[in-house]
Structure formats: structure tokens, C-alpha cells
Amino acid sequence: MKVIQVGIGGMGATWLAAVQRSPAVEFAGFVEIDDEIARAQAAAYQLDPSLIFHSLPAALENVEADAVINVTPPEVHREICVSALEAGTPVLTEKPLAGNLEDARAIVAAADATGVLCSVAQNYRYRPLTQTIKRVLASGELGAAAAVRCEFFRGPHFGGFREEMPQPLIVDMSIHHFDLMRFFLGSDAVAIRARSWNPPWSWFAGDASAAALIEFENGLQASYTGSWCSQALETSWNADWRVECERGVLLAQDDRLYAQRLLSVDEGARGLASAHDEKREIPLVNMEREGQDYLLQEFFEAVTKGAAIGTTAQDNIHTMEFVFGVVAACDSGGLINL
Ligand SMILES: NC(=O)c1ccc[n+]([C@@H]2O[C@H](COP(=O)([O-])OP(=O)(O)OC[C@H]3O[C@@H](n4cnc5c(N)ncnc54)[C@H](O)[C@@H]3O)[C@@H](O)[C@H]2O)c1
Secondary structure (H helix, E strand, O other), X not given: OEEEEEOOOOOHHHHHHHXXXXXXOEEEEEEOOOHHHHHHHHHHHOOOHHHEEOOHHHHHHHOOOOEEEEOOOHHHHHHHHHHHHHOOOXXXXXXXXXXXHHHHHHHHHHHHHHOOOEEEEOHHHHOHHHHHHHHHHHHOXXXXXXXXXXXXXXXXXXXXXXXXXXOHHHHHHHHHHHHHHHHHHOOOEEXXXXXXXXXXXXXXXXXXXXXXXXXXXXXXXXEEEEEOOOOOOOOOOOOEEEEEEOOEEEEEEOOEEEEEEEEEEOOOOOOOXXXXXXXXXXXXXXXXXXXHHHHHHHHHHHHHHOOOOOOEHHHHHHHHHHHHHHHHHHHHOOOEEO
């Protein structure tokens, strides 16, 4: 499969490397609007400079491509995705699907109208920790889940568009954790309360910290707290998680997973009369491919063999509604029903 990659700076480097590692996918061409970035990346990744174009239509006109990988900033996702889809070319786009809900819905409408695949890179789903959490919950060994707590604290200095956005944490980062909630719980958010704020020492123009309470369609409850301005004791990028289940608790901390099961309850006794097994560490699943490598192979199988894909734009619109529901709850200070 031959692909055009749009946006080769920043996160684009991760995708350049993923395609170069893949035995199934190769480059037809590239699109990059910044000539300095184009020159630097051509040298670093041995790209043919004559295959780097200034726009997607120019690239589509000049090279034969089976698909597009979009790694541009969110505000140009609509333009890139819609022109790929309207040209009949499947697209694998970075998250967030778009910079706002209106643009995201326009991409879904173009995917529906053309019948062409639009896949969204929710790479956090395809990691050993998150795959193991999903498997333990699905196995039923801890009984039904009722509530989830997710905590995320880091202090990255990115520069660029994130430091100018109104809601950098929620729209650019928490989107991964909210998408993971949908993945773990198999349900969509229906009601949200949230607050966001910017710590006094923040280097972001928008709010770098937030807290949210979320109710899901299947009745499950989630709480989320996060910050991109934390100065110490960072969590992992995957965040720390606690899932309250009927017969035990699942705990993810620093990318390690633990469970403790309830063995019995002495109905006649008062106070602490429950028996538990030992808190045990759960080994993480081995994955042949993770993150971008997984997504690229999945996209290849979908484009060339019609295989199913986990995170289509049509599914991902529910993650976008969740994210912008949290933003709306922060803006209004009230309850947002989706
Ligand atoms: N999934 C993840 O873990 C993850 C991590 C980082 C970034 N991202 C996502 O990747 C996307 C890009 O983020 P980034 O950090 O690389 O941004 P960036 O600004 O560092 O890089 C974007 C690149 O796209 C180029 N570009 C901008 N507009 C273009 C256009 N119209 N046509 C062609 N090229 C264009 C820029 O010149 C730059 O090279 C965002 O949607 C971001 O949220 C995802």
C-alpha cells in the first residue's frame, strides 16, 4: 500500500518511522507547508525531496497513492480529510478528529457520503496496559464495573499550538483518556459536569487543568482529574486508573496493573468483615504491534482487505462529543446532557 503523509514535522516523525518500519506500507509522497521542516525531515529520514508537495491536491495529482495519513494540527484536519475522502482515498488521521465538533461532523458526513474509510489514531487503545485493562474487565473475573477514576498529571513544555489553545488539556490530551473510558466501559457518555482552570504558574494560555464527573449510557460513573502543569510526581501518559467492580478492584499505577478480589463477606458481622485475596500484579499482554504500528497495520488490512477497524470517524464522533461535552460543561458551569 502506498501512502501520502500530510504533515511531516512534530508527531509526523513518529509516523514517518512507523511507515519505514512497516513491511506492508511505503511512501508515495508527502505534504508539508513548512519548507524548513521539509528539508530537515527529508535529510533525517532519507525522503525524496521531489515527492514533498505543498498541498494534498497537488500530491494526489502527481503521485499514485492508495491512502493518506494526516498528521497536521487539528484546525486543518477537516480540509485534509474531506479532500482525501472526496478524492476516494482512505485516510488515517491523527486525533482529535478535528479542532471542533462542527468540523468533526463534516468529516463524518464526507466519510458517510463517499463510503470511503476514515480511521482515527486513538493509539492509547493499543498499548499493553490498556489492552490488559480491557481484557480483565471483559473477562468478568471482578464482576460488573460500576465506577472508574482516572488521574493524569504531567508538566510537558511543548511550545506550538497547544500553548495557544483555549482547552489544551481536555482537547489535546484528555481525549485519549476519555476515549479509553469508552473503550473500557463499552458505553458512551451521556451526562457531564466539569471545571477547568489554569494554575498560576501555567505556561499555557488556555486551561491546563480540569476535573470532570461523567455518567455513561449504561449507568457507569467516572471521575477524571488531570493537569498538564504538574511540577512533580508525574503519572504515566496512560494515567492512573481505579475501576470499582462488584467483586474487586482493578488498579493501574505507573503503567503497572494490580487487582484485588473480594472472596467473601460475613453478613452477620459489623464493620470490616470482608475477606480478600492478596493484591496481585497482573502481567501485561504481549502485543506483536503497539500504538502507531498497530494502527498502521490495522489500516492496511482495512484498505487492502476490507477488514474491520476499531476507531472509524463514525465511532470516534462519540469521543469528540464527549470531549466537547466536557468543554461545554466547563464553559457553562452546569450539567451537560449529550
Ligand atoms: N496520538 C498521539 O499520541 C499524538 C501525539 C502528538 C500529536 N498528536 C496529534 O498529531 C497532530 C499534529 O500534532 P504535532 O504535535 O505534530 O503538531 P506540529 O505543529 O508540531 O506539526 C504539524 C506539522 O504539520 C505541518 N502542517 C501544518 N499545516 C499543514 C497543511 N495544511 N498541510 C501540510 N502540512 C501541514 C506543520 O508544518 C508541521 O510540520 C495533532 O492532531 C496532534 O493532536 C497525536
